[in-house]
Amino acid sequence: MTALARNEALIGAIPILGLLLGWQAAVSAGVAPSALLPSPVAVFGRVAQNLGDPDFLGHTAVTLYRLFVGFLIALAIGVPLGLAGATNRIAGAALKPLVRVLAPVPKIALYPALILSLGFDDASKIVLVTADALFPILLATFQGAAMVEPKLVWSARAAGTSPAGTLLKVILPATLPSILTGSRIALVVACIVVFLAEMITSTDGLGYLLVRAARNFQTVDMFVPLIAISAIGLLLNGALALTRKKLLVGFPEED
Amino acid sequence: MIAISGVTKTFQRRGGGTHLAIDSIDLQVAEGEFVSILGPSGCGKSTLLYIVGGFVPPSRGSITVSGRPVTGPGPDRGPVFQEFALFPWKTVLGNVAYGLREAGMRKREAERQAEALIARVGLKGYESFYPKELSGGMKQRVAIARTLAYNPAILLMDEPFGALDAHTRVRLQNELLELWERDRKTVLFVTHAVDEAVFLSDRVVVMSRQPGRIKAIVDIDLPRPRHRDELLLQSRYQHLVIELERMIEDPPEEIRP
Numbered sequence A: 001m002t003a004l005a006r007n008e009a010l011i012g013a014i015p016i017l018g019l020l021l022g023w024q025a026a027v028s029a030g031v032a033p034s035a036l037l038p039s040p041v042a043v044f045g046r047v048a049q050n051l052g053d054p055d056f057l058g059h060t061a062v063t064l065y066r067l068f069v070g071f072l073i074a075l076a077i078g079v080p081l082g083l084a085g086a087t088n089r090i091a092g093a094a095l096k097p098l099v100r101v102l103a104p105v106p107k108i109a110l111y112p113a114l115i116l117s118l119g120f121d122d123a124s125k126i127v128l129v130t131a132d133a134l135f136p137i138l139l140a141t142f143q144g145a146a147m148v149e150p151k152l153v154w155s156a157r158a159a160g161t162s163p164a165g166t167l168l169k170v171i172l173p174a175t176l177p178s179i180l181t182g183s184r185i186a187l188v189v190a191c192i193v194v195f196l197a198e199m200i201t202s203t204d205g206l207g208y209l210l211v212r213a214a215r216n217f218q219t220v221d222m223f224v225p226l227i228a229i230s231a232i233g234l235l236l237n238g239a240l241a242l243t244r245k246k247l248l249v250g251f252p253e254e255d
Numbered sequence B: 001m002i003a004i005s006g007v008t009k010t011f012q013r014r015g016g017g018t019h020l021a022i023d024s025i026d027l028q029v030a031e032g033e034f035v036s037i038l039g040p041s042g043c044g045k046s047t048l049l050y051i052v053g054g055f056v057p058p059s060r061g062s063i064t065v066s067g068r069p070v071t072g073p074g075p076d077r078g079p080v081f082q083e084f085a086l087f088p089w090k091t092v093l094g095n096v097a098y099g100l101r102e103a104g105m106r107k108r109e110a111e112r113q114a115e116a117l118i119a120r121v122g123l124k125g126y127e128s129f130y131p132k133e134l135s136g137g138m139k140q141r142v143a144i145a146r147t148l149a150y151n152p153a154i155l156l157m158d159e160p161f162g163a164l165d166a167h168t169r170v171r172l173q174n175e176l177l178e179l180w181e182r183d184r185k186t187v188l189f190v191t192h193a194v195d196e197a198v199f200l201s202d203r204v205v206v207m208s209r210q211p212g213r214i215k216a217i218v219d220i221d222l223p224r225p226r227h228r229d230e231l232l233l234q235s236r237y238q239h240l241v242i243e244l245e246r247m248i249e250d251p252p253e254e255i256r257p
């Protein structure tokens, strides 16, 4: 890490610390009875305890599983569709109106229908994550692929690459920065929606832990899943940034 | 070698109009000949080159290369663009080896040949660099090596030195001429720099604008091999430069669309 990057990380930590201090101040000032609003010290203490608790770790694993599978399916559908839509006129003409109609639909509204058709288990939640993560990936891929410099494709065609071959050898690598940007948004959305789905109906997962704690008035435990999902989001974002660095060595830097 | 006959290109414009970019171009380029296309900005030089490359279809007319009609790009015609168009995700070695790998060559052998070519364009030691780590002149050297790698019979160069500073431009002109003296490929070279066209070419095709038409074809009867320092002193060279400059400066026939 350069000195500049270290300083930036420090500056970034200040507002988060401020938030925690504000929280603690609100508790100390007695804004709400501590039975309703526990102190951050109590919450983080419980988080630390839970890290050794197989039950809690099991629920976290369930959430992570749904998140990852849903996200990967979205990637597997969104990238090929986006590439096809941007490079093939017929596919583009067929795809664009559909995407415009479906993208603004709040996917969580589909959840009751998904439960009825797929049941309460993983499948309905995974499909919901996929539905929500799909559009950021699809749209970013589409836009990125449409903007690939034609001369890159021409250079490959002249070197003997077939039209279909340029899709994998030129368009896909040239679109990678956009795909990763779309994935970053999709991962955040996926964290939100998997949690919501688990809150609505579930017998496991972090969202379920929150609802269970709320029903039993265990306010400290209510905050633990929230901290967990935000930590997951942070870690995933970091992992993606690393992937980006690895995959995009030759591309201009961006943040 | 290249026969361009009656090539016309009209672009559809937004809102239904059409724009006649080049009109009825006829041109023959012999094997091993170095021909430059010279003309003001917007006269359709790039468009013509892209059509010969098979990247853009003509609206009318036809192109044949060694008697075979052009229907798309092919490794017999290697392009070099002003914008370099290197693959940013590949290293210098990866870029230069690309065409060899596409031709089915084993990785080891392709890399060995690519290394030799990289040395030939003066970039030995830069094999593992990415394009973004290179200067403009170095990028264009890589682009030229990438194209030379698959050994096209014809080079299609679209203002390859247009984005470079004057010093680098002269160096690369000299290097290109040296390369060309060695293997005498057929070259179609687009430029709007008169001195560059005269220095390099056997013939210069002067184009006029709106629509792009061939205005004149000038034979450059200067002996080869040419050396810049000697050439600049020759009155024949100076005459040719002045003659061509007058031709381009002439106000274009104003046929506004």
Ligand SMILES: Nc1ncnc2c1ncn2[C@@H]1O[C@H](COP(=O)(O)OP(=O)(O)OP(=O)(O)O)[C@@H](O)[C@H]1O
Residues within 6 Å of the ligand: B011, B012, B019, B021, B039, B040, B041, B042, B043, B044, B045, B046, B047, B048, B192
């Ligand atoms: N894809 C396109 N769509 C519409 N018009 C185009 C397109 N490409 C080129 N033109 C038009 O065709 C004409 C010739 O363009 P071209 O790029 O071939 O000119 P040029 O001689 O290469 O110019 P320059 O020296 O600036 O590169 C211009 O008037 C341009 O506006």
Ligand SMILES: [Mg+2]
Residues within 6 Å of the ligand: B045, B046, B047, B158
């Ligand atoms: Mg041009």
